[in-house]
Amino acid sequence: MSDKKIHRRTLLGGAATAAVILVQSSFGKMLQKAIPESAFTPGDPTKVTGPLPGPMGTRSPFEHPEKTTSLTSSRTPLQSLYGVITPADLHFERHHAGVPAIDPYKHELLVHGMVEKPMIFSLADLKKLPAVSRICFLECSGNFRTGKETMTPQDICGLTSQSEWTGVMLSTLFREVRVKPKATWFLAEGSDAAVMSRSIPVKKGLEDAMIVYAQNGEALRPEQGYPMRLLIPGWEGNTSVKWIRRMELSDQPFMAREETSKYTEPIGDGKIRQFSFDMDARSIITYPAYPVQLERGWVEIRGIAWSGRGKVDMVEISTDAGKNWHKAGLQEPVLDKAHTYFRYLWHWNGQETEIMSRVTDETGYLQPTFKQLSDARGGSKGGYHFNPVTAWRVKRDGQVLLSPDNI
Numbered sequence: 001m002s003d004k005k006i007h008r009r010t011l012l013g014g015a016a017t018a019a020v021i022l023v024q025s026s027f028g029k030m031l032q033k034a035i036p037e038s039a040f041t042p043g044d045p046t047k048v049t050g051p052l053p054g055p056m057g058t059r060s061p062f063e064h065p066e067k068t069t070s071l072t073s074s075r076t077p078l079q080s081l082y083g084v085i086t087p088a089d090l091h092f093e094r095h096h097a098g099v100p101a102i103d104p105y106k107h108e109l110l111v112h113g114m115v116e117k118p119m120i121f122s123l124a125d126l127k128k129l130p131a132v133s134r135i136c137f138l139e140c141s142g143n144f145r146t147g148k149e150t151m152t153p154q155d156i157c158g159l160t161s162q163s164e165w166t167g168v169m170l171s172t173l174f175r176e177v178r179v180k181p182k183a184t185w186f187l188a189e190g191s192d193a194a195v196m197s198r199s200i201p202v203k204k205g206l207e208d209a210m211i212v213y214a215q216n217g218e219a220l221r222p223e224q225g226y227p228m229r230l231l232i233p234g235w236e237g238n239t240s241v242k243w244i245r246r247m248e249l250s251d252q253p254f255m256a257r258e259e260t261s262k263y264t265e266p267i268g269d270g271k272i273r274q275f276s277f278d279m280d281a282r283s284i285i286t287y288p289a290y291p292v293q294l295e296r297g298w299v300e301i302r303g304i305a306w307s308g309r310g311k312v313d314m315v316e317i318s319t320d321a322g323k324n325w326h327k328a329g330l331q332e333p334v335l336d337k338a339h340t341y342f343r344y345l346w347h348w349n350g351q352e353t354e355i356m357s358r359v360t361d362e363t364g365y366l367q368p369t370f371k372q373l374s375d376a377r378g379g380s381k382g383g384y385h386f387n388p389v390t391a392w393r394v395k396r397d398g399q400v401l402l403s404p405d406n407i
């Protein structure tokens with residue numbers, strides 16, 4: 001009797017979670033989900049032998065972390081993650097012309113222009129060169145949305161993800177082709193239908209850029225640029241050209257579409273900023289956040305903070321709408337240009353309030369409030385490189401909603 005009750009409640013819990021996701025998903029997906037949810041009614045697991053090991057692992061049918069999708073992008077469910085590595089199948093996606101199908105045995109990377117020795121690298125060639133792994137985030141500069149109270153962390157800033165990337169330092173390739181001293185820029189060109197291209201300063205290329213072919217221990221996913229992509233740590237995601245096929249060294253930028261008509265932002269006085277590469281420091285509380293229903297008592301506030309300019313130095317939490325700030329604990333290791341998990345223990349007394357986080361990075365940069373940023377951008381409430389403090393309003397009934405100050 002009591003056993004049955006527990007199972008029933010567990011299942012109801014699962015069903016409730018699914019219901020939230022169903023609202024956000026297409027009708028087709030609703031049907032797909034409804035079936036496994038009812039089919040997996042576990043009995044006593046000590047009485048039957050379970051499935052035997054298989055070639056691929058699976059998620060529990062009770063867990064449904066999911067990306068939300070549009071025609072041009074998909075967003076990481078930040079509120080469903082417990083750490084800083086994004087499972088590869090939950091990495092956000094942004095494609096200008098879909099995901100190309102590429103034969104890794106035929107794919108070639110040409111490096112030419114202002115170099116002593118133009119070269120072509122196959123995937124096999126790259127894998128023979130000294131390899132490096134690093135953990136860093138990748139964030140789209142268009143990673144900001146607002147508009148209504150009922151938005152999740154995923155809705156607001158799900159265009160950031162983090163992986164362990166493996167590949168070759170660009171400095172290694174540049175040494176191979178012997179880049180000429182007067183080369184100051186290089187063009188990176190993708191082999192998708194958009195032939196997406198960006199100009200990158202050689203200085204950054206030599207500093208920490210990589211050509212990567214692996215992600216979280218396995219080959220890159222097609223969505224992330226299989227078989228190889230450029231990785232520019234800390235810079236706007238657009239510069240990390242996927243499915244890369246060509247790099248041309250030059251003494252000036254190429255003024256490609258993605259750096260002239262796109263990826264520039266107004267900074268007031270009718271001025272437009274171009275080549276704004278660095279991703280400014282940002283943080284967001286991912287728990288408690290919409291659609292969580294909070295209960296009075298102890299709450300561990302959790303979230304992520306990161307900076308494109310280096311390490312996170314400090315995350316502060318306010319639980320009284322920005323009047324007082326307290327240092328959150330940072331989960332070690334705190335890495336360069338990487339999502340860093342923070343936690344702060346709070347006792348909620350049941351009164352209406354607002355909770356928010358703000359990050360300071362190692363350069364001393366402090367994350368601005370929505371109002372400060374909007375004022376600095378001539379009243380704009382969004383656009384590229386918009387990284388304001390996100391405030392969550394906690395209502396007396398425990399409902400958590402995006403603060404009206406962020407809308």
Ligand SMILES: Nc1nc2c(c(=O)[nH]1)N[C@H]1C(S)=C(S)[C@@H](COP(=O)(O)O)O[C@H]1N2
Pocket residue numbers: 091092093094095096097138139140141189190191192194195196223224225236237238239240241242243244
């Ligand atoms: N070739 C190519 N590279 C590309 C893109 C693209 O459409 N084509 N999108 C860019 C943009 S705008 C971003 S934010 C990142 C997204 O990388 P992801 O899809 O692996 O998350 O890739 C960048 N590299």
Ligand SMILES: [Mo]
Pocket residue numbers: 094139140141142237238
């Ligand atoms: Mo992007």
